[in-house]
Amino acid sequence: xxxxxxxxxxxPYFPVPLRSALEMLxxxxxxxxxxxxxxxxxxxxxVLGGTERVxxxxxxxxxxxxxxxxxxxxxxxxMFKNICEHSVHSYQRELRQGYITIAGGNxxxxxxxxxxQQDEIETIRYISGMNIxxxxxxxxxxxxxxxxxxxxxxCGILLAGPPASGKTTMLRDLCRILGGxxxxxxxxxxxxxxxxxxxxxxxxLGEMTDVFDGYxxxxxxxxxxxxxxxxxxxxxxxxxxxxxxxxxxxxxxGVRLIASAHAGSMQELSARPQIxxxxxxxxxxxxxxxxxxxxxxxxxxxxxxxxxx
Numbered sequence: 001x002x003x004x005x006x007x008x009x010x011x012p013y014f015p016v017p018l019r020s021a022l023e024m025l026x027x028x029x030x031x032x033x034x035x036x037x038x039x040x041x042x043x044x045x046x047v048l049g050g051t052e053r054v055x056x057x058x059x060x061x062x063x064x065x066x067x068x069x070x071x072x073x074x075x076x077x078x079m080f081k082n083i084c085e086h087s088v089h090s091y092q093r094e095l096r097q098g099y100i101t102i103a104g105g106n107x108x109x110x111x112x113x114x115x116x117q118q119d120e121i122e123t124i125r126y127i128s129g130m131n132i133x134x135x136x137x138x139x140x141x142x143x144x145x146x147x148x149x150x151x152x153x154x155c156g157i158l159l160a161g162p163p164a165s166g167k168t169t170m171l172r173d174l175c176r177i178l179g180g181x182x183x184x185x186x187x188x189x190x191x192x193x194x195x196x197x198x199x200x201x202x203x204x205l206g207e208m209t210d211v212f213d214g215y216x217x218x219x220x221x222x223x224x225x226x227x228x229x230x231x232x233x234x235x236x237x238x239x240x241x242x243x244x245x246x247x248x249x250x251x252x253x254g255v256r257l258i259a260s261a262h263a264g265s266m267q268e269l270s271a272r273p274q275i276x277x278x279x280x281x282x283x284x285x286x287x288x289x290x291x292x293x294x295x296x297x298x299x300x301x302x303x304x305x306x307x308x309x
Contacts, residue, residue, distance in 0.1 A: 010106045142170050155256060162264045168193060171234060
């Protein structure tokens with residue numbers, strides 16, 4: 001699935017007149033669209049190449065804040081109902097995590113007021129903004145990485161980069177390549193890698209890849225080791241202590257780990273305690289740093305962790 005196809009599948013969720021403007025966007029610009037951002041009482045904006053621009057009512061792009069279509073409360077509420085398929089109750093789990101995955105593997109991030117219950121988010125209300133991230137399966141984007149670090153045998157890889165640097169897209173393509181050679185278990189807590197719909201991945205992740213969709217990473221990793229005997233475990237965005245413990249347990253069974261983490265540099269990466277713990281345990285042999293903005297998806301550095309950090 002390419003970016004143009006994903007964009008086309010996202011457009012029907014938008015209410016008129018937002019949908020009409022998107023349909024008039026230049027065919028030259030559509031493949032470059034990374035995000036569509038809606039903010040209450042402000043102009044709809046399109047992110048291309050890491051830069052936000054205002055979308056006008058006739059589908060042109062402008063740098064003038066007042067040139068775009070104003071996203072009224074009515075339009076924002078209509079969009080919210082559309083992405084929930086007019087059944088907000090059915091999406092409570094996703095709402096608590098702040099996102100909903102829609103057709104084409106596109107993900108809608110939600111900015112809202114949280115309703116708390118015993119220090120946990122029970123639900124959200126009063127949506128004030130949305131970030132529709134256009135999914136892309138850029139087949140071949142991980143070929144260089146594969147050749148440089150794991151063409152001979154699988155190894156532990158930590159993919160780092162700032163937000164919107166293409167980490168998920170790179171992980172997805174690496175799964176496609178390695179999943180044709182090894183048994184892979186993908187623990188996809190937020191459905192970002194697979195974009196599962198009714199048990200079917202919207203992306204090609206490899207012929208020998210199994211997806212644990214919606215599982216908390218710590219639980220999913222333990223489950224995958226027990227029931228699928230993977231040779232490689234893949235997960236996005238390493239987080240808390242429980243996830244780190246589960247990854248270390250998997251490592252001790254001989255599983256190779258491939259994961260991502262937010263970081264703008266190798267120094268930032270090594271400063272995170274959970275990352276440092278995994279590095280010292282030998283979970284990752286390589287760190288890969290991706291660029292952002294105009295360098296989105298580009299490999300800026302490939303280093304051996306134990307040598308360089």
